[in-house]
Amino acid sequence: MTPTQRTLQLCDHIATFTDIPGQIHRLFLTPATRRLHTYLTQEMRQAGLQVRTDALGNLRATLPCPNPQAPTLLIGSHIDTVPNAGRYDGILGVALPLALIPTLPPLPYHLELIAFSEEEGVRFRTPFLGSRALTNTLPSLTIEDPQGINIQQALQAFPTDPNQPATLTPNTFAFLELHIEQGPILESLNLPLGIVESIVGQTRLSLTFVGQANHAGTTPMPLRRDALTAAASFITHVETLAQGTPGLVATVGTITAAPGAPNIIPGQVTLSLDIRHPDDCTRLRTRRTLTTAARAIATQRNIEVHIRQASQQSTVLMHSTLTNLLARSAAATANPAHTMHSGAGHDAMILAESLPSTMLFLRTPHGLSHHPDESVLPEDITAAHQTLTHFLTHLDPTQIQPRTHLTST
Ligand code: HGY
Numbered sequence: 209m210t211p212t213q214r215t216l217q218l219c220d221h222i223a224t225f226t227d228i229p230g231q232i233h234r235l236f237l238t239p240a241t242r243r244l245h246t247y248l249t250q251e252m253r254q255a256g257l258q259v260r261t262d263a264l265g266n267l268r269a270t271l272p273c274p275n276p277q278a279p280t281l282l283i284g285s286h287i288d289t290v291p292n293a294g295r296y297d298g299i300l301g302v303a304l305p306l307a308l309i310p311t312l313p314p315l316p317y318h319l320e321l322i323a324f325s326e327e328e329g330v331r332f333r334t335p336f337l338g339s340r341a342l343t344n345t346l347p348s349l350t351i352e353d354p355q356g357i358n359i360q361q362a363l364q365a366f367p368t369d370p371n372q373p374a375t376l377t378p379n380t381f382a383f384l385e386l387h388i389e390q391g392p393i394l395e396s397l398n399l400p401l402g403i404v405e406s407i408v409g410q411t412r413l414s415l416t417f418v419g420q421a422n423h424a425g426t427t428p429m430p431l432r433r434d435a436l437t438a439a440a441s442f443i444t445h446v447e448t449l450a451q452g453t454p455g456l457v458a459t460v461g462t463i464t465a466a467p468g469a470p471n472i473i474p475g476q477v478t479l480s481l482d483i484r485h486p487d488d489c490t491r492l493r494t495r496r497t498l499t500t501a502a503r504a505i506a507t508q509r510n511i512e513v514h515i516r517q518a519s520q521q522s523t524v525l526m527h528s529t530l531t532n533l534l535a536r537s538a539a540a541t542a543n544p545a546h547t548m549h550s551g552a553g554h555d556a557m558i559l560a561e562s563l564p565s566t567m568l569f570l571r572t573p574h575g576l577s578h579h580p581d582e583s584v585l586p587e588d589i590t591a592a593h594q595t596l597t598h599f600l601t602h603l604d605p606t607q608i609q610p611r612t613h614l615t616s617t
Pocket residue numbers: 327328551552553554
C-alpha cells in the first residue's frame with residue numbers, strides 16, 4: 209500500500225468513530241473519541257511510535273531518534289469535528305504524517321505526532337483547548353457544555369490521567385500542521401498545495417437577549433418584549449456590516465430560543481457570533497460596533513443583552529524560516545504551491561505564540577469544508593507527502609530561531 213492509499217484508509221476508518229450514527233460527529237472527550245484513541249494508539253504503536261494520552265486528552269506519539277539529547281519537532285492537527293463533519297478537517301493532519309512515518313529515513317531530531325483533542329470549540333463553545341494546554345493558556349475548566357458538564361468533569365469521565373503532562377515536550381523546536389485549505393483559492397488556481405504565511409485572527413462572542421416570555425395569543429404587539437425579534441434585527445445588522453466591509457466575515461452560527469413553543473413569545477435567545485478579518489484593528493473595531501449595536505437594539509426594545517467573549521485570537525504570522533523551507537520543499541519536489549493566508553483558525557495559531565510554527569495546505573475540491581462532502585484529491589496527498597519528506601529531511605533544528613513576538617496586536 210502506498211502512503212497515499214494508507215492516508216486515505218486511515219481517514220476513512222477514523223470517520224467511522226462517531227457519536228451520531230450516519231454522520232461524522234465527534235466532539236471533545238466523547239465515547240467516540242475514546243474508541244478512536246484506542247484505534248489510533250494501536251496504529252501509532254504499529255508504526256513504531258511511543259504513545260501516551262496527556263491530561264487534556266491529546267494523543268501524543270513519539271518517533272525517537274538515537275540521540276536522547278536531540279530536540280523535538282511537533283507535527284499534527286486535531287481529531288475533534290464540527291457537527292455532521294467531513295472526514296479530512298484536522299484528521300488529515302494526523303493521518304498523513306502517520307502514513308508517511310514508516311517511509312522516513314532516520315532524522316536528527318525526535319518527531320512527535322500530536323492528535324489535538326479539541327480545536328473546533330463545539331462542545332464547550334471555546335476553541336483550541338488541546339493546543340491551549342500546550343501553551344499554558346487554557347481557560348477555566350469550569351466552563352460547562354449544554355448538559356451542564358464542565359471540562360474538568362469531562363476529563364475525569366473520559367478518563368485522562370492528570371499526571372500525564374499536557375505541556376510541550378521539553379526542547380521542542382518547531383511545530384508543523386498539515387491541513388486542507390477549507391476554501392476555494394487553491395482550486396481556482398489549479399494548484400495542489402498552499403504555503404501558509406499567516407492565520408487570520410478571530411473573535412467569538414456569545415450574546416443572550418433577555419426579554420419576557422408571554423402568551424402568543426393575548427399579548428398585543430406593542431406590549432411585547434420579544435428576545436427573538438431583537439436577535440433577528442441584530443443578525444441582519446451583522447450581515448449588512450460584513451457585506452459592506454472588505455475582508456470582513458461575520459457569522460451567527462448558532463441560535464437557541466427559550467422556552468421554545470409556537471404559542472409562547474421567546475423570552476430568551478442566545479446566539480454565537482464569529483468575527484474574522486486579516487487586520488486585527490478592523491476585527492476589534494467590528495467587535496465594538498456590533499456589541500454597541502446589540503445594546504442599542506436591546507434598549508430600543510426594552511430588553512437586556514448579556515455579552516460574553518468566548519475566545520479571541522490575533523492574526524499570527526508563521527515562522528519565515530520554516531515557511532521558506534516548506535516552499536523550497538514543494539519546489540524541489542516539483543509540486544507547485546501558492547503562498548497564502550488562512551481564513552480558518554488552526555492549532556498552529558495557538559502554537560505560534562510559543563513556538564516557531566508553519567502550515568502546509570492541501571487543495572479542497574469545490575472549496576467545501578465543515579460539510580460531509582468535504583474531500584481531498586489523492587494526487588494532492590502524494591504532493592504533500594513528497595513535500596513533507598523533503599521538508600523533514602532538510603530541516604536543521606539549529607537554524608530555527610525562536611521568535612518572541614509573533615502577533616500583530
Ligand atoms: O473555525 C475554524 O476556523 C476552524 O475550522 N476550527
